[in-house]
Amino acid sequence: MTTPFIGEIQIFGFNFAPVQWAFANGELLRITQNTSLFALLGVNYGGDGRVTFRLPNFTGRVGVSQGQGPGLTDRALGDTVGENTVGLIWDEMPYHTHNLQAYPQPATDPGPKAGAGLGGPRSARLYSAAASPNTALFPAVVNPIGGSQPHENRQPVLALNYSIALYGEFPQFN
Known part of the structure; x- marks a missing residue:
């Protein structure tokens, strides 16, 4: 391998930083022990x-x-x-609809059966055979749901080892 530039970042497929390199993981370093690297990086990343x-x-x-x-x-x-995760608000959700299909099913059945009844969780009582016309549906059928939980917001990645050269050739300014 050729002599790296001080501050050069490389990706390695093994799980350690080579000699005279450090993981690029935000480590806090002392300026007096790394003056050349500090001259190049400054406090762009903190400190x-x-x-x-x-x-x-x-x-x-x-x-x-x-x-x-x-x-x-x-x-x-x-x-x-x-951000690693993000919670969507109403303005960020694309317009969409949910279809509701109803089939005859005896009110005594414990839950939906294939081809009959309203779809939904077994614990929810979605309708009643004894209900009069124009009775409101069970609120969980038509109300918003979701619990405001954030969702994963990262692109697919492959975990590799980013390392930065602590020593090497000082790059010349152009």
Whole structure:
């Protein structure tokens, strides 16, 4: 392997950081022990800038280029954006409908049977044979549900080891 640039980030398929490399996991380092790396990274990823600075943190994240593409938000070096989970609000849900189908079924049956009755959980009493016309349906049939629980919001990924070179060649500015 050629001599890396100080601060170069590589992806490795093994579970350790090579000699003179560190995991890119947001570790807090002392400036006095890593002056060259601090000169390149500064406090873009955290730290107080007097005694400490942080390495980039790729734990559970993917990299994205700094700058701004057409129609995209500007990203500065070290910005972290996005969420692992998100709860949808009404304005974010696409318009959709749910069909309700009813079939004759004796009210004494403990739950829906194939081809008969209203579909729903066995514990819910969805209708009654003794109900008069224009009786409201059981509220769970037509009311919103969901419990406001957030849902997974990550693209498919493959877990690999992101490491950053602590030593090597100091890159020349262009």
